[in-house]
Amino acid sequence: MAASxxxxxxxxxxxxxxxxHPIGYLFVAPYVVFLFAIFAYPLGFAVYMSFYDYFFAxxxxxxxxxxxxxxxxxxxxADPVFHRAMLNVVIFIAINxxxxxxxGLILATALNTAIPFRTFFRASYFxxxxxxxxxxxxxxxxxxxxxxxxNNLLGPLAPDxxxxxxxxxxxxxxxxxxxxxxxxxxxxxxxxxxxNIPEELYExxxxxxxxxVKRFTVVTLPGVRPTTTLVVITATITGANFFTExxxxxxxxxxAGASVSPVLMMYxxxxxxxxxxFAAAIGVLLAIGVIVVSLVNRYLLERS
Amino acid sequence: xxxxxxxxxxxxxATLGLALVGCGGGGGQSADKAAQAKGPIKIWYSNNxxxxxxxxxxxxxxxxxxxxxxxxxxxxPAGKSSEEVIGASITAGNTPCxxxxxxxxxxxxxxxxxxxxxxxxxxxxxxxxxxxxxxxxDQYKSPDGKFYQMPWKTNPVMIFYNKDVFAKAGLDTKxxxxxxxxxxxxxxxxxxxxxxxxAAIWPAPSSEFYxxxxxxxxxxxxxxxxxxxxxGQPQFNTPEGVSVGEFWKQMYSDGLAQxxxxxxxxxxxxxxxxxxxxxxxxxxxGDKVKWGVAPIPTSSGKDPSQIQxxxxxxxxxxxxxxxxxxxxxxxxxxxxxxxxxxxxxEMTGQMPMRNDVPTAFPAYFKSHPEYLLFxxxxxxxxxxxxxxxxxxxxxxxxxxYTDAVxxxxxxxxxxFDQAAEKVKTLAAES
Numbered sequence: 001m002a003a004s005x006x007x008x009x010x011x012x013x014x015x016x017x018x019x020x021h022p023i024g025y026l027f028v029a030p031y032v033v034f035l036f037a038i039f040a041y042p043l044g045f046a047v048y049m050s051f052y053d054y055f056f057a058x059x060x061x062x063x064x065x066x067x068x069x070x071x072x073x074x075x076x077x078a079d080p081v082f083h084r085a086m087l088n089v090v091i092f093i094a095i096n097x098x099x100x101x102x103x104g105l106i107l108a109t110a111l112n113t114a115i116p117f118r119t120f121f122r123a124s125y126f127x128x129x130x131x132x133x134x135x136x137x138x139x140x141x142x143x144x145x146x147x148x149x150x151n152n153l154l155g156p157l158a159p160d161x162x163x164x165x166x167x168x169x170x171x172x173x174x175x176x177x178x179x180x181x182x183x184x185x186x187x188x189x190x191x192x193x194x195x196n197i198p199e200e201l202y203e204x205x206x207x208x209x210x211x212x213v214k215r216f217t218v219v220t221l222p223g224v225r226p227t228t229t230l231v232v233i234t235a236t237i238t239g240a241n242f243f244t245e246x247x248x249x250x251x252x253x254x255x256a257g258a259s260v261s262p263v264l265m266m267y268x269x270x271x272x273x274x275x276x277x278f279a280a281a282i283g284v285l286l287a288i289g290v291i292v293v294s295l296v297n298r299y300l301l302e303r304s
Numbered sequence: 305x306x307x308x309x310x311x312x313x314x315x316x317x318a319t320l321g322l323a324l325v326g327c328g329g330g331g332g333q334s335a336d337k338a339a340q341a342k343g344p345i346k347i348w349y350s351n352n353x354x355x356x357x358x359x360x361x362x363x364x365x366x367x368x369x370x371x372x373x374x375x376x377x378x379x380x381p382a383g384k385s386s387e388e389v390i391g392a393s394i395t396a397g398n399t400p401c402x403x404x405x406x407x408x409x410x411x412x413x414x415x416x417x418x419x420x421x422x423x424x425x426x427x428x429x430x431x432x433x434x435x436x437x438x439x440x441x442d443q444y445k446s447p448d449g450k451f452y453q454m455p456w457k458t459n460p461v462m463i464f465y466n467k468d469v470f471a472k473a474g475l476d477t478k479x480x481x482x483x484x485x486x487x488x489x490x491x492x493x494x495x496x497x498x499x500x501x502x503a504a505i506w507p508a509p510s511s512e513f514y515x516x517x518x519x520x521x522x523x524x525x526x527x528x529x530x531x532x533x534x535x536g537q538p539q540f541n542t543p544e545g546v547s548v549g550e551f552w553k554q555m556y557s558d559g560l561a562q563x564x565x566x567x568x569x570x571x572x573x574x575x576x577x578x579x580x581x582x583x584x585x586x587x588x589x590g591d592k593v594k595w596g597v598a599p600i601p602t603s604s605g606k607d608p609s610q611i612q613x614x615x616x617x618x619x620x621x622x623x624x625x626x627x628x629x630x631x632x633x634x635x636x637x638x639x640x641x642x643x644x645x646x647x648x649x650e651m652t653g654q655m656p657m658r659n660d661v662p663t664a665f666p667a668y669f670k671s672h673p674e675y676l677l678f679x680x681x682x683x684x685x686x687x688x689x690x691x692x693x694x695x696x697x698x699x700x701x702x703x704x705y706t707d708a709v710x711x712x713x714x715x716x717x718x719x720f721d722q723a724a725e726k727v728k729t730l731a732a733e734s
Contacts, residue, residue, distance in 0.1 A: 058624050059397035061418025141567050147502075165509075165563045165711075251510030251565045256707040271388055272513065273696040274413045 046280040054277035065277075072281035082282065085262045086289070088171055089240050092261075093293070095175035097235045100186050101228060103179070108190030109220065122191075126184035133181065133244045140177055140249060164250050167258035174245040174259055182238065186231050193227035194220065229301040233294045240290045243267065262286045335624075339425055343628040344374045345635065346400035350386070350618075351379040354587070354652040359404065361647060362639050373631040380405055387413075387695075394419030394623065401626035402636055406453055406619045408444060408687055409514065412694045414621070415452050421622040422450040426633045436640060438659040443531075443687040444619065453619035454636060455657035457648060459582025460613050460681040461522050463598040464589075466501075469577040470596075473499035482578075482598045483605035485551045492560035495577040504560040506576035509710045513698040517688070518580050520705055522614045523548045526600040529612045531689040533697060536731045538724035540701060541717070547603055549716040553709045563710055582616050583678035587653050597677050615685035617657060655682040693730040700726050 010016070018025060050072050057063045076082045111122050128136055143149050144163040151158035163169045201219045210218060243263040246253045252268075253260035262282055270279025349359035356379060363377045380403065383389035387410040393399045394417045406414070414420050423429040430451060434441050437455045444455045467477040473494045481487040492504030507519035520540075521532065527544045539545060555561040562570075571579035572589060579585070580600075589595055599608040620640070626632050638644065645656035646665050653675060655661050662669050662679045669676050691697065700723050708719035 056391065056395040056417060058394045058418040061624070063416070063418055138567065141565075145564055145567075161563060167711075167713075251508075252512060254509070254511055254706065255563065256711045256713055257511070257703065268699065271391065273693070273699060274391070274416065275696075 046283055049277050050280040050284050052277050054280065055274045056276055068277070072278045073285065075278060076281050076285060081257060081260060081265060082262070084257060085260045085265050085282075088246075088259060088261055089242075089286075089289070091171045092175045092178070092242055093236055093239045095172055096179050096239045097232055099175075099179045100183065100235045101231055104183055104186035104190050104231065105224065105228075107183070108187045108194055109216070111187065111191060112194045122187075125187050128181045129184035134248065136181065137177070137244070137248045140173075144173060161255070165255045167255050170250050170255060170259040174242065174249060175239075177245055177249060178239065178242060182235070186235070189227050189231060190224060193224040197223035225301065229298060232297045232301060236293055236297060237290055240286060240293075335421075335425070338627050338629045340630055341628045342373055342631045344376065345402070345626065345628050345632050346376045346378070347402040347404065347635070348378055348380040348400050349403075350405040351382070352652070355404075355648075358644075358648050358651045361651075362644050365644075366635055366638055370631075373628070373634075375631075375635055390414065390419075391417065394625075397625050399623035399625045401628065401632035402620055402622055404456060404618075404620045404639070406621040407514075408453060408617060408619055408690065409694045409698060411444075411453050411619070411621070412446065412690060412692055415446055416692070419624055420452040421624055421626065421629060422452055423454060423622060423633070423636075424450045426629075429633070432637060436658045440657070440685065440687075444690065446690055447692065453621045454640065456618055456620045456640060457652075457654045458618075458657050458682050458685055459584055459616040459654055460678055460685050461518065461580050461582050461600070461616055462613065462678065462681060463578055463600060464571065464581045464585050465578045465596050465598060466571070466574065467594040467596050469495060469499040469501055469574065473497070473577075475499075477596060480596070480598060482601055485547075485601055485603050487605070488601045489551075489554060489558070489560070492555065492578075493558065496560055499577055501575060501577045503562045503570065503576045505555070505578040505580070506562050506566050506570035507580060508565060509556075509561075509563050509706070510565050511699075511702055511706050513695055513702050516698060516702050516705060517614055517616065519552060520548055520701075520709070521688075522580055522600045523551065523602075525614055525686040526602050526606070526611045529686065531686055532701065533689040533691055533727060533731050536691075536728065538727040538731075541720035541724040544603075546717050546720055549705070549709050549720060551603075553712060553716055556710050557712055583653050583655065583675055586674055586678075599681075609680075610684075611681075612684040612686050613681055615682075615687050617685070617687060655679060689731075691731045692733050697727050697730050700730065 014022075051067060051069060052065050053068050053071075054065050055063070057065075107125060111118060111125075115121070141148075141164070145151075146158075146162035148162075151162060159166050159169055163173050197219065201223070202215055205215045205219050241263050242261050246259040246261050246264050247267075250259040253264050263286070266279040266282050269275045269282070347359075347363070349355055359377050363375045367374050378400070380386050381389050381393075383392075386405050387407055390399065390403060390406070390410070391413065394414060399419065411420070423433065433444075433451050433454055437444075441451075441455060444451060444453055446452050463482060465480060465482075470477045470480055475481070475491060475494060481491050495501055495504045508515045524530075524532070524540065524545055527548055528539065528542070530539045532538065532540055540549075552561070556563060566573075566575060570576040571581075572592065574593070585595075599611045600613050602611065620636060622629065622632050622636065640656070640658075642658070642664060645658055646668065648654060648656055649661075649665055649668055653672075655678065658664060661682050662676060669679060688694065688698070704714075704719040704723035708714040708716045
């Protein structure tokens with residue numbers, strides 16, 4: 001009897017599936033579909049591919065794509081080009097992220113004060129961010145080639161070989177370019193954060209005798225901490241995915257592979273050479289690395 | 305334990321996921337049926353302005369005579385490279401029937417993808433190709449002995465030089481001393497010292513797999529007459545291959561070729577005195593540069609009539625998504641007939657891959673004598689090897705070349721030997 005009562009008291013299947021307010025699903029559906037189709041499905045498929053000798057084939061074509069287990073991963077981990085690519089990510093992030101945070105915060109602080117031509121400067125820093133990479137890379141090629149403006153200014157101090165064909169300088173130049181290109185966006189984030197810090201905090205600090213530097217360290221820095229976390233994590237993720245810079249600025253990861261990146265490697269291996277499974281394994285390893293670094297960043301920046 | 309709603313949603317998502325995965329396969333009709341089918345077809349041609357004109361003229365002529373088998377033509381969609389676009393299109397199953405811009409180096413990969421139709425499947429397929437192209441056609445056979453491409457047109461590469469720069473440097477402009485490596489090096493030094501150019505020659509120093517076709521490979525072919533890989537064995541680490549590598553290494557280390565990429569056309573901008581190019585350059589440079597043509601140098605200064613070079617050939621190929629293959633094959637023969645090959649030569653200056661081009665089109669060469677040297681060279685060309693992992697093999701070689709030759713970071717012989725070991729394995733894979 002008790003079981004029967006429980007059965008009859010159960011709500012109908014549609015109610016159990018859709019809850020009391022099914023219209024909510026309609027509202028979230030577009031984003032859920034977007035996430036599934038554009039993010040979750042390709043990500044899951046990439047992981048699947050990474051365990052196979054996978055290549056892209058014509059629909060209906062009978063091809064062999066055998067299961068290879070962890071082979072793609074072990075091959076990648078033993079590949080000196082992959083080692084170099086991962087080292088380049090570290091170099092890139094080590095230069096790009098601190099520089100982005102430091103310069104972004106300084107510029108945002110300057111732009112937050114009443115300086116002349118403030119609107120002009122705010123727009124100017126944002127221009128590289130919205131300009132196509134291909135166009136600005138053309139300018140940087142001109143700046144940093146052996147007869148370029150930078151070497152003309154440096155004269156005998158210019159490195160030989162020149163910046164972009166110098167295996168030591170190629171990666172720092174790439175990191176510098178990416179920092180400059182993205183800076184406008186991060187300045188904007190910091191500017192919004194700075195404008196959210198209550199003026200009373202600065203006044204209170206001033207009353208307590210804090211000077212400019214002290215006010216910056218005890219009010220501004222803690223006030224923008226959540227934004228710094230966002231900037232560090234975003235810069236790390238975009239930094240780990242750098243591709244356009246070595247593709248165009250240093251002639252596909254040159255000189256002699258000194259500026260190769262994991263994503264450039266994925267492109268050459270997966271798209272040009274048809275080793276999609278191997279490229280997917282590189283992608284998965286890169287994603288794992290980025291997640292770990294981002295979690296560490298978050299832990300370090302958000303601990304009280 | 306998850307709630308009923310969560311469990312139900314997991315089931316729904318899993319079902320949808322399986323359904324989506326299931327959408328990936330299937331499609332297509334039987335190859336036999338498609339081979340007999342006639343009807344409208346679509347083709348792609350290159351986005352080169354002259355080739356577009358040629359393509360439009362050929363398609364218009366065909367459509368006028370074949371109301372029931374209309375051909376729709378489009379330029380190949382823009383991408384980082386045509387090969388990348390075609391590869392993606394094969395995967396998507398939306399390739400046109402024919403593409404008149406198929407790189408032989410990409411054919412093994414397209415074949416592996418199941419994207420190509422063997423032209424031998426048509427009763428006159430093999431004979432048509434062999435009669436039109438002659439013995440050179442064999443270089444375009446796949447390892448299974450079939451033709452998955454029709455050799456269409458070639459741009460045999462030679463040394464193009466700027467006569468004004470040579471004159472300024474005090475060099476002979478009619479017969480410049482470029483026959484041997486020693487002559488080439490000495491001439492290059494004179495050009496850089498006295499000719500007012502930054503480089504004697506400026507091949508792209510970047511790492512794209514195909515860049516070796518315009519620096520190392522022409523000289524290697526001129527020296528050996530061989531492909532990069534023959535019979536599964538790499539040839540570039542032979543003494544001849546290494547000597548070509550050493551020659552280029554000296555060009556770079558002496559500053560006669562530049563390690564930096566040039567952002568533009570170094571020859572057209574008169575920053576370099578020479579370039580390795582095909583006959584297309586005649587139309588491009590025309591009167592802008594006072595140019596001359598010389599054969600590719602060899603170590604011993606071979607007789608120019610014996611020198612072979614890289615073909616820089618483009619094939620046309622039929623793609624497996626084609627449903628009206630009988631029409632596609634007839635159109636392919638129509639587009640590569642002597643009449644339309646003649647039009648291609650007239651409109652683009654590129655050499656059709658047919659036997660004895662100079663005698664097949666005497667009127668053209670009488671009115672365009674500047675193309676004769678290239679036409680003669682067109683009969684002596686060597687192609688990239690048609691082997692598995694072709695692109696990866698070229699990339700492996702290019703990586704070793706940029707490292708050892710362009711940037712001088714390694715010993716040429718050692719780097720080539722190391723690359724050869726990997727290439728041997730790659731070429732042996734099926």
